[in-house]
Structure formats: structure tokens, C-alpha cells
Amino acid sequence: MRKVVAVPLGVVGLGLTGLGYASIVERNWFRLRRFDVPVLEPGRRPVKILQISDLHLTPGRTRLINWVRSLSRLEPDLVVNTGDTISHPDAIPAYLRAVEPFLDLPGLFVYGSNDMYSPHFKNPARYLWRTSKTDSKKRNIPDLPWLELGTAMTSAGWLDMNNTTARLKVGDLDVAVGGINDSHIDLDRYDRIAGAAPAEADLRLGVMHSPEPRNMTRFAADGYQLLLAGHTHGGQLCIPFYGALVTNCGIDRARVKGLSHHDSAWLHVSAGLGTSPFAPARFACPPEATLLTLVPRVAR
Numbered sequence: 001m002r003k004v005v006a007v008p009l010g011v012v013g014l015g016l017t018g019l020g021y022a023s024i025v026e027r028n029w030f031r032l033r034r035f036d037v038p039v040l041e042p043g044r045r046p047v048k049i050l051q052i053s054d055l056h057l058t059p060g061r062t063r064l065i066n067w068v069r070s071l072s073r074l075e076p077d078l079v080v081n082t083g084d085t086i087s088h089p090d091a092i093p094a095y096l097r098a099v100e101p102f103l104d105l106p107g108l109f110v111y112g113s114n115d116m117y118s119p120h121f122k123n124p125a126r127y128l129w130r131t132s133k134t135d136s137k138k139r140n141i142p143d144l145p146w147l148e149l150g151t152a153m154t155s156a157g158w159l160d161m162n163n164t165t166a167r168l169k170v171g172d173l174d175v176a177v178g179g180i181n182d183s184h185i186d187l188d189r190y191d192r193i194a195g196a197a198p199a200e201a202d203l204r205l206g207v208m209h210s211p212e213p214r215n216m217t218r219f220a221a222d223g224y225q226l227l228l229a230g231h232t233h234g235g236q237l238c239i240p241f242y243g244a245l246v247t248n249c250g251i252d253r254a255r256v257k258g259l260s261h262h263d264s265a266w267l268h269v270s271a272g273l274g275t276s277p278f279a280p281a282r283f284a285c286p287p288e289a290t291l292l293t294l295v296p297r298v299a300r
């Protein structure tokens with residue numbers, strides 16, 4: 001074969017191989033990440049929080065559904081779903097099948113924009129120069145069954161944490177929770193939960209979909225000790241040894257996923273478990289759920 005033909009064919013072949021890997025292999029290569037978070041008073045028994053996020057479920061994702069079910073072996077004390085759960089109007093039964101082993105446990109959830117608005121095809125490269133915030137703003141009427149999704153969870157006893165506060169028992173911990181709806185589509189109303197979180201609680205937990213710094217600063221200032229978010233997909237298509245190109249919100253690239261800090265609070269951002277059905281690929285950023293084990297602070 002002449003060199004002038006072989007080189008372009010080689011590039012095309014490499015591209016197709018990469019696309020196949022990202023959409024078939026890595027997209028289904030679910031990982032469990034584990035972090036210890038030293039946030040409890042000395043002497044307290046460790047407590048396990050399972051965070052799931054960004055499932056973007058469609059009815060046929062059997063591997064994902066079964067993998068989430070398998071996490072029941074971790075025996076978490078609390079399950080937190082940080083939103084973008086469904087991507088299809090008929091996905092609620094699939095979601096309930098995924099979380100069925102956890103519905104008897106304490107649970108919390110917030111919505112993400114994708115729970116309200118069905119996915120549309122978009123140029124994936126647009127994230128390089130802007131976030132998807134304006135895409136959702138153009139749409140006024142939710143076309144996904146977000147209320148039914150919420151009711152399915154609240155009727156099992158999970159708490160709807162969209163722009164509200166709550167108090168619950170997790171193991172032997174008294175937990176104060178503050179949550180907000182998705183800032184990505186301007187549904188966050190931090191003013192409704194503003195004020196010092198109860199100082200006497202054993203844990204003050206903040207929950208949101210998009211890790212927007214202006215909200216996280218307020219959570220931390222109000223005394224919330226651990227903040228949980230999703231939304232970023234960890235960058236979704238990442239560069240090996242470099243990381244995410246974009247975060248799709250105001251947070252910096254260094255904190256696009258994993259455990260970090262925001263002011264005085266611990267922050268965990270989940271890279272999530274799914275993708276938009278119109279961008280079904282992950283590269284150097286496997287889908288994940290996280291087990292956060294809360295442990296006592298080291299006594300000084």
C-alpha cells in the first residue's frame with residue numbers, strides 16, 4: 001500500500017479503536033472508589049455513605065443496573081443520589097430495580113437537570129468552549145417524569161433534599177442535611193436553607209448536583225462539614241496523565257472528581273456512572289460509585 005494512503009487509514013483505524021474502547025469497554029467498566037473522611041468526633045463508630053450519581057439511566061442498561069445492585073454487599077449506612085438519574089421517560093422501573101436493595105436504608109437525593117429534560121443530540125466538542133448550561137435554559141417545559149422519580153424514592157422513605165433541610169439518624173449519628181436543586185439550570189435556592197447548620201448534630205452534610213463554588217462557599221460558611229456533588233462526569237473524555245479538559249460548571253479541573261476540600265468543608269465530587277445516550281463514551285475516566293467511610297478526626 002502506498003504511504004500516502006496507509007497513514008490516513010492508520011489514523012482512522014486508531015480513532016475507531018479508541019471510540020470502540022470508550023463506548024463499549026470503558027463506559028461499562030464500573031469502578032468503586034473508596035475514601036476515608038475524618039469528619040466525626042473522636043470515639044465515634046465509622047459510618048459508610050454510598051454515593052451514586054449521574055446514572056443517566058435508559059431501560060436497557062442491564063450491566064449498570066446489576067452493578068449498582070451488587071453494591072449492596074458494601075452494607076452502607078446511608079445512600080446519597082446526587083442526580084441526573086434518568087435519561088428516558090420509561091427509566092424509572094430500571095432505576096428502582098438498580099436501587100431496590102437500598103430502599104430500606106436511609107437515603108437522600110437531589111435532582112439534576114437531566115432528570116427533567118430529555119437528552120438531545122449536541123456536538124460533544126461544544127463543552128470545550130462553553131458549558132451545557134445554556135442548552136437547558138432554552139427549554140422551559142420538563143419532558144421527563146422527574147416528579148414520579150422523586151415520588152418513587154420518597155415513598156420508599158428517602159428524603160428529597162432539593163432546596164430544603166432535614167435531620168435523620170444514620171447508624172448512631174444525628175445527621176443534619178442541607179440540599180439544593182440544580183444550579184446548572186438555576187433551580188438552586190440556597191437562601192431557603194441559609195443559616196448556621198445545627199451545631200449539635202454529629203454530622204452536617206451538604207448535598208447538591210452541580211459543585212458550583214458560590215453554593216459550596218455558603219455551605220461551608222454555614223458549618224456543613226461534608227459536601228457531596230456529581231454533574232461533572234469527571235470530565236468524561238479525559239487525557240491520560242493530564243485529566244479533565246472541562247468541568248461543565250464553575251469548579252476547577254483539579255477537583256473535577258474525588259475527595260478534596262472547599263474552604264472548611266470536605267468535598268466529594270462523583271464522576272458518576274453514566275453518560276448522555278447521545279455521547280455514550282468515556283475515556284480515561286471510568287464510571288464510578290463511591291463508598292465514603294466517615295471516620296473520627298485524629299484527636300489533637
Ligand SMILES: [Fe+2]
Pocket residue numbers: 054056084112114231232233272
Ligand atoms: Fe450527568
